[in-house]
Structure formats: structure tokens, C-alpha cells
Amino acid sequence: MLAMNYRGPYRIRAVHKPEPEIEHPGDAIVRVTRSCICGSDLHLYHGLVPDTRIGSTFGHEFTGVVEEVGSAVQHLKPGDHVLVPFNIFCGSCYFCQKELYGNCHSTNPEATAVGGIFGYSHTAGGYDGGQAEYVRVPMADVGPTVIPADMDLDDAVLLTDALPTGYQAAEMGGIREGDTVVIFGAGPIGIFAAKSAWLLGAGRVIVVDHVEYRLEFVRSYAQCEVIDFKQVGDMAIHIKKMTDGLGADVCIDCVGCEAAGNFAQTLLGVKLKLQGGAATVLHWCINSVRKGGTVSIVGVYGPTFNAVPIGNAVNKGLTLRMNQASVKRHLPRLIEHIQAGRLEPRRVISHRIDLRDVADAYHIFSSKLDNCIKTVLVPPGMVRETTTAAASL
Amino acid sequence: MNMPDPSNTRSPSPSHAHIIGWGADLDPAMRPAYPKERTPPRLPHPVEPPEQQHSHAEVLHSTERPGITPIFGSTLPPSGLSGRLRRLAFRHSENDLRHWLMLLLADRVQMGEGLIEDISRGHVPNIYAEMGGRAELRHNPMGAARKVAIGVAALALVAMALKGRGRTRRRLRG
Ligand SMILES: [Zn+2]
Numbered sequence: 001m002l003a004m005n006y007r008g009p010y011r012i013r014a015v016h017k018p019e020p021e022i023e024h025p026g027d028a029i030v031r032v033t034r035s036c037i038c039g040s041d042l043h044l045y046h047g048l049v050p051d052t053r054i055g056s057t058f059g060h061e062f063t064g065v066v067e068e069v070g071s072a073v074q075h076l077k078p079g080d081h082v083l084v085p086f087n088i089f090c091g092s093c094y095f096c097q098k099e100l101y102g103n104c105h106s107t108n109p110e111a112t113a114v115g116g117i118f119g120y121s122h123t124a125g126g127y128d129g130g131q132a133e134y135v136r137v138p139m140a141d142v143g144p145t146v147i148p149a150d151m152d153l154d155d156a157v158l159l160t161d162a163l164p165t166g167y168q169a170a171e172m173g174g175i176r177e178g179d180t181v182v183i184f185g186a187g188p189i190g191i192f193a194a195k196s197a198w199l200l201g202a203g204r205v206i207v208v209d210h211v212e213y214r215l216e217f218v219r220s221y222a223q224c225e226v227i228d229f230k231q232v233g234d235m236a237i238h239i240k241k242m243t244d245g246l247g248a249d250v251c252i253d254c255v256g257c258e259a260a261g262n263f264a265q266t267l268l269g270v271k272l273k274l275q276g277g278a279a280t281v282l283h284w285c286i287n288s289v290r291k292g293g294t295v296s297i298v299g300v301y302g303p304t305f306n307a308v309p310i311g312n313a314v315n316k317g318l319t320l321r322m323n324q325a326s327v328k329r330h331l332p333r334l335i336e337h338i339q340a341g342r343l344e345p346r347r348v349i350s351h352r353i354d355l356r357d358v359a360d361a362y363h364i365f366s367s368k369l370d371n372c373i374k375t376v377l378v379p380p381g382m383v384r385e386t387t388t389a390a391a392s393l
Numbered sequence: 394m395n396m397p398d399p400s401n402t403r404s405p406s407p408s409h410a411h412i413i414g415w416g417a418d419l420d421p422a423m424r425p426a427y428p429k430e431r432t433p434p435r436l437p438h439p440v441e442p443p444e445q446q447h448s449h450a451e452v453l454h455s456t457e458r459p460g461i462t463p464i465f466g467s468t469l470p471p472s473g474l475s476g477r478l479r480r481l482a483f484r485h486s487e488n489d490l491r492h493w494l495m496l497l498l499a500d501r502v503q504m505g506e507g508l509i510e511d512i513s514r515g516h517v518p519n520i521y522a523e524m525g526g527r528a529e530l531r532h533n534p535m536g537a538a539r540k541v542a543i544g545v546a547a548l549a550l551v552a553m554a555l556k557g558r559g560r561t562r563r564r565l566r567g
């Protein structure tokens with residue numbers, strides 16, 4: 001089968017490799033109909049995530065048709081068209097019993113701090129991802145969700161990570177009616193966090209980035225105020241000026257460890273790798289939020305150390321909330337939002353690229369070429385496939 | 394905690410009327426993650442703990458757990474020098490910086506191993522294509538030209554330096 005293949009930082013190619021097989025009675029083999037490239041894939045692509053082995057296939061956001069199921073699978077059958085949450089989770093461990101699916105303890109032997117994730121290095125369990133024609137999906141009765149017949153596949157694939165992560169980011173902010181919410185990062189997660197902040201009743205939503213076309217998009221798609229941080233001297237002062245001198249009620253970090261905007265952080269963390277990436281946005285969040293406010297973090301940070309102004313967080317009495325999104329928990333409500341027309345996630349998709357051209361797709365996204373917001377990869381056989389789940393069976 | 398008052402479900406103020414769906418989830422009961430840890434979970438059906446997955450691939454496991462997990466990925470077992478480094482790294486806990494630094498080092502070493510493997514199989518990797526050169530040319534021609542110019546200049550400098558060194562050596566010998 002055709003699959004994306006990592007060869008080292010900034011180097012990938014599409015290769016033919018053996019199709020995955022059932023390795024556990026709870027597995028399914030899924031034929032991929034759509035997969036996305038995610039902002040967090042770029043941390044892998046740039047070689048920043050430890051134990052990203054040469055030959056890996058990335059891709060934790062995908063939809064597909066079930067081809068084959070293991071002997072223990074009872075609720076999913078061949079032919080079902082499913083969206084697969086990026087978390088691989090068991091549904092029964094201590095954490096899954098609390099609906100903390102992003103923190104499952106049964107699916108990642110290599111690390112305890114993070115659960116299993118499709119195509120996200122051996123630090124996240126050593127699974128191959130969905131930027132391929134076929135993928136092994138463990139715990140097939142637990143993770144995958146059958147796509148409603150009338151749902152557009154482009155909407156469905158955004159439910160595997162980007163939309164639920166943006167929603168959870170806003171929800172972890174504990175937004176109250178009328179709150180001023182500042183979101184750092186105008187990628188798909190930041191865009192969906194902004195949309196979600198409105199659903200949760202925010203009074204003002206402000207999005208910070210430095211790429212003009214992304215700010216333009218978020219302004220029109222999510223009706224937000226925007227800040228180009230390159231035009232701003234000091235972020236904390238700027239936000240305070242916008243908020244009667246107090247600071248924002250909620251700050252949300254949708255950027256993570258590869259932030260631009262602070263020379264020292266970028267040099268130490270991203271270029272020299274002396275700390276786990278740049279903590280620039282964490283500094284901005286902690287220093288721009290009002291006292292007693294909440295900082296919500298969904299940007300990816302590496303497992304090693306970051307210089308974080310934790311003293312300021314203590315002195316300001318902040319609530320810090322963060323996690324990988326527990327996608328499955330959000331799906332029923334988010335599907336309702338899509339069906340009611342309150343959310344139209346597929347509008348963030350700017351590029352549709354053949355899986356064979358995956359190297360170009362990554363480069364376009366990574367270098368923010370051609371006004372790229374979100375890229376969908378389509379396996380060669382799927383190119384002409386119609387767009388809703390029912391039609392593609 | 395910043396918990397909104399459940400009775401606080403109002404229709405949007407005029408200033409938000411243009412935002413589709415404003416306040417739809419203002420009521421915490423409508424929020425899927427409220428409270429953040431929900432017991433029991435709302436899975437569509439009860440789930441039994443998974444049985445142990447078997448595999449012949451070597452799977453490294455964190456020292457912070459007794460053994461491997463019931464479910465795991467079996468792709469790309471450790472191999473070669475990078476594999477030896479990875480096994481060493483897994484002697485240290487996740488709490489130990491050495492663990493992560495050795496893994497990052499192993500990643501860089503394996504990149505070289507990948508090149509050697511490619512070439513030994515008679516495949517010279519097209520690094521230009523692997524780095525998305527075609528997309529760069531199409532969407533950022535100026536950038537592509539700049540990179541080519543820098544590359545040519547660097548090659549020319551190296552060539553000049555080598556030539557210069559050759560000359561000095563000849564002179565010293567002569
Ligand atoms: Zn993602």
C-alpha cells in the first residue's frame with residue numbers, strides 16, 4: 001500500500017509498504033478515505049519529538065471504511081464508514097473510566113505521561129498513522145465513530161482532532177458569559193477555539209498570530225478581533241490596553257513549542273534545542289491574563305524542560321488547565337453543532353492533495369505557502385470519491 | 394473554579410446576534426467536558442479491559458510501569474546503533490532528561506542509518522523532492538531561487554577553499 005514515510009527532519013516521501021494486519025482481537029483494518037496534516041505533525045516533521053523513528057507513517061486525523069475486524073470486535077463491521085479519534089484508548093482503565101480518553105494508560109508502553117496516538121512517534125506508542133491507504137485501528141469497538149450518513153467527509157475528518165481540540169481548549173478556559181478571550185495561534189485549532197468561545201458565550205474573542213492571511217481568515221470565518229504580534233511591542237501591555245488595564249479573562253495557547261515571536265526563546269528552544277522548544281506563548285498567556293484568570297493550553301510541548309514563568313502564575317492566582325483533547329467525549333455535541341449549522345468546520349480546508357505528493361503537502365503547510373490553512377490528503381483511489389459517508393459505500 | 398451559573402441561558406445580546414450559535418453551550422449541561430472528569434463514561438456500550446496483545450517485535454517500555462501495556466504499536470522495532478541507543482535511553486525514567494536526550498540523539502543517528510540503508514539497496518534518495526522542492530518552486534519561486542543561489546555560492550566557496558588548500562600544500566611540499 002502507499003504510505004507517507006519519514007526519513008529525517010524536513011524529509012518525507014510516499015512509499016509502498018506492507019498493508020497492516022490484525023494484531024489483536026480488538027483491532028480493525030481501515031481503508032483511509034481522508035487524512036489531514038495537523039500543526040502538531042509539524043513538530044514530528046521538524047524532528048522535535050523524541051523517538052520519531054525513520055520509516056514512520058504519520059497521520060492521526062483520518063476517516064475510512066472498515067475492511068476487516070478482529071474476533072473480539074462486536075459493534076463495528078466491515079463497510080462502516082468511520083471517523084477515528086486521534087487518541088488510541090481502551091475505554092476501561094482508570095483514566096478512561098473518568099472519560100479522560102486522552103490520558104489512557106493501556107495503549108502506550110513507551111511513556112506514561114501521554115496515551116497512544118496514531119502516527120505520533122514511539123513516545124506516543126509506536127503506531128502507524130493514517131497518511132496511508134490502510135491503517136491498523138486498535139480497540140475498534142471503543143474509538144471509531146460511525147459517520148452520520150448526511151455528514152460531509154471533510155467535516156467528519158475535522159472531528160478527529162482539530163475541532164474537538166479547539167472546543168476543549170475553549171471549554172478548559174472556563175469561559176463565562178461576556179468574558180474576554182485571547183487565543184494565541186490562528187491555525188485550525190485556534191480558529192476552532194475562537195468559534196467555540198462564542199458558543200460558550202464569550203463577550204469578546206481576540207486572536208493573535210503573525211501570518212496575515214491566517215488573521216484575515218479567522219477574522220472573516222470566526223468574526224474575531226485580531227492582533228498581528230509583529231506589529232505589537234509588548235504583548236502583555238498590548239492586551240492590557242485592550243482590556244481596561246486588567247488583562248484578558250481567559251488566555252488560550254494553541255501554538256505550542258515552536259512559537260515565533262521571541263528571539264531568545266526561539267534560539268534556545270527551537271534552533272539550539274537547549275530546552276523543549278520555545279515557551280514564548282506560555283509567557284504571553286501567563287503575563288496577559290488578568291489576576292484570577294484562566295490559562296488553557298492545548299499547544300504541544302515536548303517532554304523536556306521549558307523556562308515557564310510559574311512564579312507569575314502563582315502570584316496572579318491563575319487557573320492553568322491543559323490536556324490532549326479527549327475527542328470521543330466531545331463528538332455527540334459537536335456532531336449536533338454541525339448538523340444544526342452552528343459549526344461548518346470544512347471551511348478551514350484550503351488544500352486537497354494526493355497522498356503521492358505528501359512531501360509537497362508538508363512543505364506547503366510547514367512553510368505556510370499558498371495561503372495554506374488546512375490540508376487534506378487523499379489516497380489515489382479516493383480522489384474521485386463523493387463527499388458524504390453514505391455515498392462512498 | 395470558573396463555573397458558570399446554570400440558570401444563565403440567555404439569548405444573545407444585540408452585539409452578538411450576528412454570530413451563529415452564540416451562547417449555545419452557555420449552559421454547562423450542554424458542555425461535553427463539564428465537569429472535566431466524568432464517571433461513568435458515556436461510551437455507547439460497556440467495555441471490558443483489553444486482553445494482552447502479543448507481538449514478536451521488540452517493544453521498549455517506560456521504567457515507570459511494570460511491563461508493556463495491553464495494546465501497543467509494533468512498527469519499527471529498535472535496530473542498529475540507533476536501536477542500541479534507544480535501549481540505553483529506556484534504562485532511565487521519563488523524569489530523567491538523559492532519557493529524552495538519548496532518544497533525540499538516536500533519532501539523528503537513525504537518519505544516517507536510513508541514508509545508508511537507502512543507498513545499500515541501490516536507492517539514491519531524491520532529497521530535493523523529499524523536502525518538497527517542487528512545491529517550493531511553484532509557490533515560492535523567489536525563495537527557491539535564493540536557496541539555489543546560496544547553495545551554489547556555498548559550493549563555490551568550498552571548491553575555492555579546497556583549491557586554495559591544495560595550492561598551499563603543493564607550495565609547502567615544493
Ligand atoms: Zn492533529
Ligand SMILES: [Zn+2]
Pocket residue numbers: 089090091092093094095096103104105106
Ligand atoms: Zn484507557
